[in-house]
Amino acid sequence: MNTTAAPSAAPVSAPTEAPVRVAVVIGSNREGRFGPVVADWLMSLLGERPDFAVDVIDVAATDLPTALSYDPSAEVRAELAKVTPKLAAADAFVVLTPEYNHSYPASLKNVIDWHHAEWQAKPVGFVSYGGISGGLRAVEHLRTVFAELHAVTVRGTVSFANAGSHFDASGAHRDPEAPAAAAKSMLDQLAWWAKALREAKEARPYGS
Ligand SMILES: Cc1cc2nc3c(=O)[nH]c(=O)nc-3n(C[C@H](O)[C@H](O)[C@H](O)COP(=O)(O)O)c2cc1C
Numbered sequence: 198m199n200t201t202a203a204p205s206a207a208p209v210s211a212p213t214e215a216p217v218r219v220a221v222v223i224g225s226n227r228e229g230r231f232g233p234v235v236a237d238w239l240m241s242l243l244g245e246r247p248d249f250a251v252d253v254i255d256v257a258a259t260d261l262p263t264a265l266s267y268d269p270s271a272e273v274r275a276e277l278a279k280v281t282p283k284l285a286a287a288d289a290f291v292v293l294t295p296e297y298n299h300s301y302p303a304s305l306k307n308v309i310d311w312h313h314a315e316w317q318a319k320p321v322g323f324v325s326y327g328g329i330s331g332g333l334r335a336v337e338h339l340r341t342v343f344a345e346l347h348a349v350t351v352r353g354t355v356s357f358a359n360a361g362s363h364f365d366a367s368g369a370h371r372d373p374e375a376p377a378a379a380a381k382s383m384l385d386q387l388a389w390w391a392k393a394l395r396e397a398k399e400a401r402p403y404g405s
Pocket of ligand 1: 225226227229230231232233295296297298299300326327328329330331332360
C-alpha cells in the first residue's frame with residue numbers, strides 16, 4: 198500500500214472580488230410608515246458586510262406617476278433619474294416590503310413597473326414585515342412579479358410579524374439573534390447569485 202501522502206496543494210490566494218453592489222429598495226411610502234425602522238436594521242447588518250456595497254432606493258423619495266409612459270415628460274424623467282441609474286448599477290437587490298391587504302404596496306409595484314432591463318438577470322432578496330403575516334404573502338406575490346422580469350429571487354427571507362412589537366423606541370431589535378441569522382442566510386444567498394450571475398454575464402450577455 199502506498200502510504201505516501203499526497204503533496205498538499207500550493208496555497209492559492211483567493212481572487213480579489215469586487216463587492217456586490219446591492220440596492221436596498223424601501224417599498225412603502227405611507228405617511229407614518231414603519232419601513233425606515235426595518236431599513237435601518239438591515240443597513241446596520243449590511244454595514245458589517247465588506248462583500249456588499251450598498252445603495253438605497255426609497256420609493257418615498259420619488260414621485261413617479263402611476264401612469265406609465267414610453268415618452269415621459271421632463272418632470273417624470275427627473276423623477277426617474279433618482280431611481281433608474283441606481284437600479285441599473287446594482288448587481289443585486291434587497292426589497293423591503295410590508296403587506297397591504299395580503300399583497301405588497303402599490304408604491305413598490307409602481308417603481309418595479311417603470312423599469313424592466315434594470316431588474317434582469319439579477320438576484321432579489323426580501324425583508325418583509327406586517328401584521329400577523331409578517332409580509333410573507335407580499336413576498337410570495339413578488340416572486341411571481343420578479344420571475345416575469347427575469348430576476349432570480351433567493352429562497353432565504355427575513356420576516357417580521359407584528360413588526361412594531363419587535364423594535365424598541367430607538368429602533369433596536371429586542372431579540373436580534375434570530376433575525377440577524379435569517380438576514381445572514383439571505384445575504385449569503387444573494388451574494389452567491391450576484392457573483393455567479395456577474396461571471397455568467399461577463400462570459401455571455403443574458404439573452405431574454
Ligand atoms: C392598507 C393596509 C393594509 C394592511 N394589510 C395587512 C395584511 O393584509 N396583512 C398584514 O399582516 N398586515 C397588514 N397591514 C399592516 C401593515 O403590514 C403594517 O402596518 C406595516 O407596518 C405597514 O408598513 P409601513 O408602515 O411601512 O407602511 C396593513 C396595513 C395597511 C396600511
